[in-house]
Amino acid sequence: MDVLWMIPLLLLMIIPLLMCTSSTFVFYFKKFFYVAWMMVLALIGIPLCILKSGGRDIENMRIIRFMVRHVKYLLGLRFEVSGWEHLQTEGPYVVISNHQSSLDVLGLMEILPDRCTTIAKKELIYAGTVGLICWLGGIVFINRKKTSDAKSVMADAAKTMLDDQIRLWVFPEGTRNQNGDLLPFKKGAFHLAVQAQVPIIPVVFSSYSNFYLRKEKQFKSGIIRLKILPKIETKGMTSDDVASLSDKSFDLMRAAFLDISDSITRSNGPVRH
Numbered sequence: 001m002d003v004l005w006m007i008p009l010l011l012l013m014i015i016p017l018l019m020c021t022s023s024t025f026v027f028y029f030k031k032f033f034y035v036a037w038m039m040v041l042a043l044i045g046i047p048l049c050i051l052k053s054g055g056r057d058i059e060n061m062r063i064i065r066f067m068v069r070h071v072k073y074l075l076g077l078r079f080e081v082s083g084w085e086h087l088q089t090e091g092p093y094v095v096i097s098n099h100q101s102s103l104d105v106l107g108l109m110e111i112l113p114d115r116c117t118t119i120a121k122k123e124l125i126y127a128g129t130v131g132l133i134c135w136l137g138g139i140v141f142i143n144r145k146k147t148s149d150a151k152s153v154m155a156d157a158a159k160t161m162l163d164d165q166i167r168l169w170v171f172p173e174g175t176r177n178q179n180g181d182l183l184p185f186k187k188g189a190f191h192l193a194v195q196a197q198v199p200i201i202p203v204v205f206s207s208y209s210n211f212y213l214r215k216e217k218q219f220k221s222g223i224i225r226l227k228i229l230p231k232i233e234t235k236g237m238t239s240d241d242v243a244s245l246s247d248k249s250f251d252l253m254r255a256a257f258l259d260i261s262d263s264i265t266r267s268n269g270p271v272r273h
Ligand SMILES: CCCCCC/C=C\CCCCCCCCCC(=O)SCCNC(=O)CCNC(=O)[C@H](O)C(C)(C)COP(=O)(O)OP(=O)(O)OC[C@H]1O[C@@H](n2cnc3c(N)ncnc32)[C@H](O)[C@@H]1OP(=O)(O)O
Pocket: 038, 039, 041, 042, 045, 046, 063, 064, 067, 068, 099, 105, 108, 118, 119, 120, 121, 124, 130, 133, 134, 137, 139, 142, 143, 144, 145, 146, 147, 150, 151, 152, 154, 155, 170, 171, 172, 173, 174, 175, 176, 186, 187, 188, 189, 191, 192, 242
């Protein structure tokens, strides 16, 4: 029994030591901590959501947003947000953003408007407590392997957006990407906005490469710039306009991504807390 009590004590001594001496250990520790902490937060959040709304309800996103907001501090991350005024748009709209890592959830929660939920791959629903709380938060799950299924879910979502006055956040790259640039956009988000005749609000996350390097196994402290761009109207557009709408959004977001990421890499100096 006495020996068992020594284990947490030993860990308490060894972990800080390793944190100071090995950046690879910091990388794995922060990643593990992030997933484990989100699972714990979701476990606490699930009964709160059920008590508040009785089940799946977009209003649960308020609880989730509130509960996730402090996680950035635990990972040594800070957000610099610009363009808040562009989110002050009445009624439903589609938010589109680039997607680098599951850490994007932190930025999403930093600026998530009221009555806004996201589109996610259906596999996420199996992620234990996180999957369940995503379902409770009204997240729309799509099967990326079956285009026809994904399209019909998105078409239903366009109708629900208008009926229930909700906003949807879509990652138009369709997958995580950290190649230092944006992947070509898939068309779903733009069909959604055109079908619902609602504006698109592009949001750009700066590159994570100044603090998070998967190959080099580095996860340092850092600043993430979040730039909210002016809305793009879709009133009067038809499916014929989807390709040009997508191209226009891509060009605007790519320019913003290179701009805010470059300025981080250039300044690359001390991290402000
Ligand atoms: C309390 C604490 C708790 C803590 C834990 C909880 C924390 C947080 C909870 C909340 C946060 C969750 C955040 C989750 C993030 C998850 C992010 C993701 O999962 S990203 C991956 C999934 N998302 C996407 O894939 C969206 C983008 N993809 C698309 O839009 C795609 O277009 C598609 C999936 C709809 C279809 O893709 P694909 O099969 O590859 O086909 P395409 O090439 O894109 O299109 C083929 C043709 O079809 C046309 N098209 C597409 N969509 C439509 C449509 N809706 N209607 C009509 N036509 C459509 C398209 O134009 C193509 O035709 P073409 O002629 O070539 O133009």
